[in-house]
Amino acid sequence: MSNPSLLILPGDGIGPEVMAEVRRIIDWFGAKRDLAFDVSEDLVGGAAYDAHGTPLHDDTMARAQEADAVLLGAVGGPKYDDLDFSVKPERGLLRLRKEMDLFSNLRPAQCFDALADFSSLKRDVVSGLDIMIVRELTSGSYFGEPRGIFEENGERVGINTQRYTTSEIRRVARSAFELARRRGNKVCSMEKANVMESGILWREEVTWVHQNEYPDVELSHMYADAGAMQLCRWPKQFDVILTDNLFGDLLSDTAAMLTGSLGMLPSASLGAPMENGRPKALYEPVHGSAPDIAGQGKANPIACVLSFAMALRYSFDQGAEADRLEQAVERTLAAGARTGDLMGPEGGTPLSTSEMGDAILKELDASL
Numbered sequence: 001m002s003n004p005s006l007l008i009l010p011g012d013g014i015g016p017e018v019m020a021e022v023r024r025i026i027d028w029f030g031a032k033r034d035l036a037f038d039v040s041e042d043l044v045g046g047a048a049y050d051a052h053g054t055p056l057h058d059d060t061m062a063r064a065q066e067a068d069a070v071l072l073g074a075v076g077g078p079k080y081d082d083l084d085f086s087v088k089p090e091r092g093l094l095r096l097r098k099e100m101d102l103f104s105n106l107r108p109a110q111c112f113d114a115l116a117d118f119s120s121l122k123r124d125v126v127s128g129l130d131i132m133i134v135r136e137l138t139s140g141s142y143f144g145e146p147r148g149i150f151e152e153n154g155e156r157v158g159i160n161t162q163r164y165t166t167s168e169i170r171r172v173a174r175s176a177f178e179l180a181r182r183r184g185n186k187v188c189s190m191e192k193a194n195v196m197e198s199g200i201l202w203r204e205e206v207t208w209v210h211q212n213e214y215p216d217v218e219l220s221h222m223y224a225d226a227g228a229m230q231l232c233r234w235p236k237q238f239d240v241i242l243t244d245n246l247f248g249d250l251l252s253d254t255a256a257m258l259t260g261s262l263g264m265l266p267s268a269s270l271g272a273p274m275e276n277g278r279p280k281a282l283y284e285p286v287h288g289s290a291p292d293i294a295g296q297g298k299a300n301p302i303a304c305v306l307s308f309a310m311a312l313r314y315s316f317d318q319g320a321e322a323d324r325l326e327q328a329v330e331r332t333l334a335a336g337a338r339t340g341d342l343m344g345p346e347g348g349t350p351l352s353t354s355e356m357g358d359a360i361l362k363e364l365d366a367s368l
């Protein structure tokens, strides 16, 4: 049988830097765990624009549809700020999500004990934290019509539309309930049903799925603004948070800071199961291209490394190897390895991106 295929799209800024470390880890699994992938690389974002005048070439889109999984670094950067909206780097990523129909975006926020003192919140509040944000990823205000910038009564008006259908809400709700059953069995759904009709529908449909299909899971509802406050006040009250595209974007960056750094948070964007039982899938860190540190070897590769661990778990049925990689990261941090984003004002000498990669590989070797 041929090896599973992995399409790598390093993208822009720190994307290629963190992805270089993941490539070494992928090679390690091939050499040491007999777990080889057919890896190919392509362009996305600004890098694709520079080469082809589009942030995602049709051939790349087709390859992503064919691959067993896609791993993406990050897109965007100031160089592309003045481009027409239709060819901005971020449009490439949004096209991938939409055309692959990756409606369920899992964003786990886990606080590794070694970093509990580094979070901007108190140790008590974050230590042992393990929550999962399930963000709807292919609809809502990111994609709703009408949208655009128009002329109206002599002035300009910018329009985006928050729009959800029953089936869009139900399918992402199911994925949240399924996950909850394998974790702490609790889902908290967040919207703004107090001011938005789409929020009313969201609450009703999530409740319908709960009552008809998952009555064994504990369900609660919260307004998303209050949810943001509760995430900072006492995040350990949550197990799975289910929310829409835009609120999920904001809440997951908030959750990132509970773990110490945006450089720590991985994500998996999953579609419906295909005939082979696996979902279409794209794995990517939650962070962006970090233009302020790009090209300096300062980026923390852990979010991207942990995104590959999620690929092992959700696309390749290799839960034990995913555990091995996550534990290697945990031991690396416990041994004191830190990139600059994980250091406070008191300083010290941070590891470079590749030194952090070395340290993780050393722990992987030690796991054998």
Ligand code: NAD
Residues within 6 Å of the ligand: 014, 018, 073, 074, 075, 076, 077, 078, 090, 093, 262, 263, 264, 284, 285, 286, 287, 288, 289, 290, 291, 292, 293, 298, 299, 300, 301, 303, 341
């Ligand atoms: P960002 O996530 O790139 O950076 C925010 C801050 O976090 C910066 O100070 C950065 O240095 C730091 N940071 C992020 N990742 C880090 C890492 N791995 N190691 C160390 N520090 C890290 O967000 P931004 O500055 O708002 O956006 C920059 C660009 O990235 C924009 O063009 C934006 O659209 C894009 N973006 C892309 C993605 C993606 O590709 N998935 C996600 C978010 C933002």
Ligand code: IPM
Residues within 6 Å of the ligand: 076, 090, 093, 094, 249, 286, 288
């Ligand atoms: C993310 C990013 C993206 C989003 C951008 C780059 C399109 O912020 O993945 O969190 O808004 O979804």
Ligand code: MN
Residues within 6 Å of the ligand: 249, 250, 253, 286
């Ligand atoms: Mn974001």
